[in-house]
Amino acid sequence: MSIFDLIRFKNKNSATTAKERLQIVVSHQRSEQNQQPDFLPHLHKELVEVVSKYTDIDKEQIQVELQNEGDFSVLELNITLPSTADLT
Amino acid sequence: MSIFDLIRFKNKNSATTAKERLQIVVSHQRSEQNQQPDFLPHLHKELVEVVSKYTDIDKEQIQVELQNEGDFSVLELNITLPSTADLT
Numbered sequence: 386m387s388i389f390d391l392i393r394f395k396n397k398n399s400a401t402t403a404k405e406r407l408q409i410v411v412s413h414q415r416s417e418q419n420q421q422p423d424f425l426p427h428l429h430k431e432l433v434e435v436v437s438k439y440t441d442i443d444k445e446q447i448q449v450e451l452q453n454e455g456d457f458s459v460l461e462l463n464i465t466l467p468s469t470a471d472l473t
Numbered sequence: 474m475s476i477f478d479l480i481r482f483k484n485k486n487s488a489t490t491a492k493e494r495l496q497i498v499v500s501h502q503r504s505e506q507n508q509q510p511d512f513l514p515h516l517h518k519e520l521v522e523v524v525s526k527y528t529d530i531d532k533e534q535i536q537v538e539l540q541n542e543g544d545f546s547v548l549e550l551n552i553t554l555p556s557t558a559d560l561t
Contacts, residue, residue, distance in 0.1 A: 406502040411524075414494040424527035431526075435519045436499075439512035 405466035
């Protein structure tokens with residue numbers, strides 16, 4: 386099963402096809418030797434900046450979630466994009 | 474099921490815990506009204522640049538995959554990070 390299948394599976398029941406949606410997921414699996422603090426909490430603003438170069442983003446329409454479990458951290462951004470009808 | 478569960482599920486059987494790994498997945502669900510070309514193909518270099526600010530990346534250890542299906546596009550970067558023992 387590819388990540389593509391997994392994301393489609395996740396979104397299948399929540400899709401509102403009139404909305405443009407963007408999801409960014411960064412997962413970091415650290416080795417046991419790595420005692421450095423995780424950098425994922427610092428990434429989300431820069432990721433939004435990169436995407437903003439290519440599409441309009443309403444910063445109030447961004448949901449950020451960060452989860453940690455053992456050596457595994459996941460940063461998830463869910464962004465509802467303005468519909469193309471709203472763009473000039 | 475959260476995206477966190479899904480990614481753990483995907484990685485469970487392929488994990489080599491001695492390796493640091495980073496995965497970035499950007500999925501874009503476009504509305505039917507959006508006739509613009511997809512911007513995901515342009516993102517991957519900039520995403521790598523952002524992450525490079527926080528951790529060393531060997532550019533030969535990056536796998537990039539782009540998949541499209543209907544209004545749904547997914548960009549997936551799989552990066553094997555140098556182990557902390559290799560860093561000075």
